Amino acid sequence: MRNSYDRIWYVSKYANIAKYGADTRQAYFCKEFVKMGYDVTLLLSNSSHLYSTLPQFRGPFKKETYNGVNVVWLNVIQYQNPNSIFRILSWIHFELLVLIYGLKNRKVKPDVVIASSLSILSAISGSIFKRCLRSKFIFEVRDIWPQSLIELKGLKRSHPLVCFLSWVEKLGYRRSDVIVGTMGRLRLHVERQIKEFKNVTCIPHGVSVEFYENEQVEIEKCYVERYFSVHKPNLVYAGSFNQAYKLSRFIALAKNAKGVDVNFILIGDGPEAEKLKEQSKGISNLTIASKVNRAALNSVLRHADVLLHSFDEKPVFKYGVSPNKFVDYMYAGKPTICIGNVYCPMLEESGAGVVIAPDDAQAFYESVNDYLKMSKEEKVELGIRSRQYILNELSYEKLAEKYSELFSN
Known part of the structure; x- marks a missing residue:
């Protein structure tokens, strides 16, 4: 004391x-x-x-x-x-x-x-x-x-x-x-x-351990039914729609997903919301979903197969990033793919995800396929390792x- x-x-x-x-x-x-x-x-x-x-x-x-x-x-x-x-x-x-x-x-x-x-x-x-x-x-x-x-x-x-x-x-x-x-x-x-x-x-x-252990709520069943696919793997971004994250990359990846049958879901709101909605018109494998209260977010992320994030190509990010959403992602125990020229020790040290270079669709889908091919035991192990890292570190x-x-x- x-x-x-x-x-x-x-x-x-x-x-x-x-x-x-x-x-x-x-x-x-x-x-x-x-x-x-x-x-x-x-x-x-x-x-x-x-x-x-x-x-x-x-x-x-x-x-x-x-x-x-x-x-x-x-x-x-x-x-x-x-x-x-x-x-x-x-x-x-x-x-x-x-x-x-x-x-x-x-x-x-x-x-x-x-x-x-x-x-x-x-x-x-x-x-x-x-x-x-x-x-x-x-x-x-x-x-x-x-x-x-x-x-x-x-x-x-x-x-x-x-x-x-x-x-x-x-x-x-x-x-x-x-x-x-x-x-x-x-x-x-x-x-x-x-x-x-x-x-x-x-x-x-x-990380507030108390928040994850005692303050979580379940999302309404209709939310998951509305936005998530039961037939395709769900690739999910959840967070702010702002310029710094260049979320238009995911719209381009969804539009040009040749031979890859996946469902993109962008969850959130922000200054780029209307622009993203306009850009995503006519793209059948991408959905923009309404913002979720953080207490209910974990119950949403559990339905994802792979979690997504992106950073614009700005020198300021080379000094390191540790966004709050990565804590939510890692606690959900799902693998994360981050696009950008960034330094992110959270993902690298925990093994919870990968950082790939911008504008490399092949590397992106290779990473998606690697995660989707993981065995049930490997997925469980990744989840345990991710949660253990955030609780320990x-x-x-x-x-x-x-x-x-x-x-x-």
Whole structure:
């Protein structure tokens, strides 16, 4: 057990707790830190395009307790469109309130501040708290900004927003005591940006064992009957429909599936939904299915034969990927084929799937056939190996232990 006076502030605009939609990475870590004896405060925002049920209230702050965690909601500018200027204004408003909260509570100052992107502007708050409150500053990077804006949104490096966020990014890298990344090769990017060695530790997205053991629900039978084939193998993608994943690849693979009798199912929603629906018209072996609540997702994935994912050909992905959906995929115990020039230790180390190069239909269908030809015993073994890996390597309990070692190092 840690001493109760070891105080942690976890700052993350897009964090959430189950009461208002879902426990996020930050909430799971906070609960584990509390179990270890830390006094933990989670600072988060009530404005997000990811959740529609966040608390609305008057005044700048709303405080509550959640599994021993001190949760402080910050009442900031609302927005719905993630591409809106109001999103950036919401980021700025959030950081101003974070600093006000820090000023008001400076007598109970934190020993450790974790500033988690997005919003990357939290690197400013972390830097100020380090200087003014003498706190240890851990900069947690879950998305590489502004590189993602340049590669995925097409902004130029000379764009004022990119220039500003680039300055913030370098500030966070230089001023932080430790950098935590969810990607395995983040160190390469950090050293490229600031030309100096930094303590960079990979702590990937984790697994809540409790969620998989106690919070699962069954999908309605009619959902499976509507979208899944009983005569063909089902190749399934489940997740966000966004530009970064280039899901049009699966439409092309389905359209040109010569001599391969399979059924593609794309499950989800997102900004690319209408475009994908238009592209898939007239393709009989591909279906776009409605989004599934994550608690019911495992009951859907059990009906798949092979699970699919894809990443666009962007340099930002070479630093490593550990998408949450791979945890769901691996717990379902089904093999995964990922298309892209990416580094994905989860699949490679566990043996739960393969990564193949883009635009190689032959390699894709060879991998599909290899998995479909597996014996029943081999399929069971793959499922056991996949689940064992995520429980042994990715449980929040074990990752929190690794995280806590950074507090005193």
